[in-house]
Amino acid sequence: MSTDPAAAPADEDAPAPQAAAAEDATPPEHGAEEAPGEGGATGTEADAEASADAAEGAGAAPAPSGAEAELAAQRELRRRIEERKAGREAPVEAGGKLQGVAADLLAAVKAVEGGAAPTAFVPETAPAAPRRPAPEPARPAPAAPAAPTGPSDRAVDEVAAVLADGGAPASLGSAVAEALGDGGAAMLREDPWQLLRARGVRPEQADGFARALLGAEARPDDARRGRAVIGWLLEQAALAGHTALEADALRAALGQRAVPDPEGTLRAAVAEGDVLVFQDPLETGAPAAQAPASGPGGPDEAEEPAGTPVRVLIGLERYALAEESLADGLAGLVNTRPAAGPGLDEWQSAGGEGRGSAAELVRAAAGHGLVLHSGGEAARAEPAALLTAAASLGLRAWGAVHGPDSRARLAATLSGEVRAVTVAGLLSGAEGPGRDADGSLALDLLVVLDAPQLDVESAAMLVEALPDGARLVLSGDPGVLGSAGPGRVFGDLLASRACPVVVSRTPDPGPVGELASGVGAGELTAVDAPGHEVAIVPVREAAEAVHRTVQLVTESVPRAFQVPPEQTLVVTPGHGGAAGTRVLNAALKEKCNPGPGRFAGFDPGDRVAYSPVPGRTELGRVTGAEQEGLRLRCAGGEVLVARDRVAGTLRHGWAVTAHQAVALRAPAAVVVVPGDAGAGLTRDWVYTAFTRAGRHLSVVQGVGPALAAAVAERPAKPRTTRLPLLLAPQLPASA
Incomplete structure (x- = not known):
């Protein structure tokens, strides 16, 4: 290394720097203001200011086309999640992947709906129940995302009137109306802490709004406040990359937010169905013991058997369903051979019959539905070569990247009929091949570069949109920062060894x-x-x-x-x-x-x-x-x-x-x-x-x-995710 040839030497007598607040160490895109993680809760002023920025722009006019594309994709995923929720026979079905104590906790929802008092509890520790065998993954083709639609002017005006009564800025009207949906104004007047569902609002702001509307009735121990703060903490954790939080960390964060009874508040949130509870074995390879049942609707108490240590996680249904859907879809790709097409010899011939990691990637993609590829900037030439080879064989090949700048770099390396798109544009229909008659993407091979930037929701939408028999290649640099949203999709897949992994041997030069x-x-x-x-x-x-x-x-x-x-x-x-x-x-x-x-x-x-x-x-x-x-x-x-x-x-x-x-x-x-x-x-x-x-x-x-x-x-800040655990039972024994 050298010092800058044109810069003057540093002043050795200059005073040592004063230590500033930790706000500057965590960017707002990933760090959540006081989002609890593995060891508790942390916070940054930079994140709070990012939230304030979002709040200032929340009452905005419809976004330009690029933003509309991504918002449309997000709305489509949430719509499908709501359809899944509505299609369940009873609230306990929301925990269909759960057994034992976790399922009993969710059963409290049905009991409460029937008039019973909530009696579910969140145990400090409990033996984990074994997961039921995963069914053969079925990935119905989703419909193409609908055009983005925002709240009606009337809904915004009604919400704005309630906001004005509580002294909240009018610019929040559109964001609050979109977050709460139809009847948002009445909901907000009944429960002012629902304001926390709008992006950029913090608990102290919601508390002030509630005091303005409710007067002396707005108390820290209000059950509505506690449940709203739980949802807010889990959303903040999602900004930091977590799809769920350990129960202890969540209870500690509730205490820091002046919730007088964190345990009771969490118990009530579980009973009301606001959150889901999961028991995950700490060692995914060891069998988990059946936990004793308790709570409404459970069998008689039994002696607690010895079992594998577990962690009790709390999560929002939105991210839980996305992670489960992603695991099912990925398992389907691993367990199903690609559709009939060119043979291995043809793939190798199209790929130049060379050696090294580029040829290895072509061979892996020829015979597998899911392939991972890792490497730096120079290694991006290898998935580009794979796309070109696939197109030369008559396959419908598309490359997807994280943003316009990355799309331009990929497009410069492609030849033939291959096209580069952004992930958001592909999911929304603004870019890419469009959908076939079944609603699936009209392609045979999808190569996603910048794969570490995929969060669980985007990844779930991509996998669900693939047609039967398609190939998916996820390529990226595992050393870079993770996704802005919840999950660790690329890292979790690399760790799970669920499919072939091609490690590039093309280093960045110089x-x-x-x-x-x-x-x-x-x-x-x-x-x-x-x-x-x-x-x-x-x-x-x-x-x-x-x-x-x-x-x-x-x-x-x-x-x-x-x-x-x-x-x-x-x-x-x-x-x-x-x-x-x-x-x-x-x-x-x-x-x-x-x-x-x-x-x-x-x-x-x-x-x-x-x-x-x-x-x-x-x-x-x-x-x-x-x-x-x-x-x-x-x-x-x-x-x-x-x-x-x-x-x-x-x-x-x-x-x-x-x-x-x-x-x-x-x-x-x-x-x-x-x-x-x-x-x-x-x-x-x-x-x-x-x-x-x-x-x-x-x-x-x-x-x-x-x-x-x-x-x-310090390799990276840890993220709590469930994808490896959900995926493991669905993989072949040799995976």
Whole structure:
């Protein structure tokens, strides 16, 4: 490595940086404000501000076409989940995958509906019941997603009137009306804490709203408040990647939110059917013992047998059903051979009959319905070659990626009739081959790149939409940050060994690739960079980090590598703090495109980060402002952001977080690691940030040894998921 050839040496006498709040260490896309995890609850101010941004833009006009596509896909999945719920004979059927204590807890729903008092309980520990044998997976073809529809103007007006009575901002009207559905105004007046179901609202805000509506009747021990806080905590956990939470962690988080009786509150939520309870064995390979039954409708109590240790998990039905549906669909792909078609010899011939991981991927896809492929940026050529080979054999082959920037990179490597689409566009019908007569995607092979970015809901929709006999290849870099939504689909599948896994032997080239390979292996080592491809710029304080970053973007990198500022990606750990995206963007705007911010803080020529829906960010440039809103040019095309959506969907985009940049890549990247970020760094964050660079990487280093420690000791923040457990019983014994 080298120091920046054009940067002055750091001031060795500068004072050591002051430690800032942990807000700056966790980006809002993944970190949930006080979302309980494996060890309890954590929180970040950056996440709260992201929620506030969403709240400000919640009353927005219909989103542009790109956002509509993704929102339509999300609505379609939720519609199917509601249909499944409505089709069940009794509430206890919601736990069809459960037995023993967990099933008895869910049976309380039926008892309560019949007039009985809730008596279900959440045990501290209990032996797990064995899962019933999984039926042969049946994946009915879903109908094509309907066009996105929002709440009616009347519903929004009615909700807005209730919000006004409680002193809540009118901009929440559309979001609350959409979250609560028909009759939302009456529901909100009856139970003000239902406000927490709208994205961006926090418990203290809902408490103030409830006090305004209910007066002295709004108490911390109100059962309605406790149940609403449980739902909010589980949704916040989903933002951090969890599909369920351990009962102990959830109880602890309820206590931190001033819920007087966490145990009783959780028991009531289970009885009312607000949440589901799961007992999962800690060792998935060991048989679980049948737990003693208790609660309404259960058999007589029996002596508790010895069994495998279990963890008791609490989850929302929405994510539980998505994870179960995904497991069933994936098992169907593993257990069913692809439809008749070209033989192995034809596949090998079309793939060039070569050796190495590219040829291995072609052979694996020829004979299996589900294949995993892992590798870095250079390895993306291998799934692209597979798509081209499949198309040459007459198969309907499509490649899907995470965002427009990634789509453009994939399209540049494809040939023939193969097309690249985004996952959101494919699911919504805005892109891709369309649907056949059965409602399935009209394709024979789907290769999903950026697979680590798939959350359980998107993955479930993809798998359900595949026609019988189709092949699915999931490809991605397992070292990058995970999905913005709940789940760990790609990582869970790699760990489960459910299907063939092809590990690319095509490394990313040059000093940047060598450095990234070391980080992925847990080592931060010096690399030889004779052309200054990797530069380390040590700094002592945040102000110096900002100064060096501006200097690198506007002077050093353009002069040494002929990369203009607009093609350099600046990555920093969080939005807040003395060297977060806000401060860096302000400094870079002043240097690159000074202006008064005539339109909501933006001027024509500003570089922006556009997030039409949570968890999806693309970079663009402001081309103009008009009465209707702000016009952008993004990788996906021209976008008009409605005036009342600007605050909630746009940030200046010279500097972004690694989570925002995970699907982006630029000729040059400047990674800023300020002194207050050390405690929040992880290996996957560092790896993601470093691998955004193509030709040149500069690291503005302010944490000293903490950077190497994070790479060596903190691989990633853990996520609680159930996919491996759900998938294991449905796989062949040899899997």
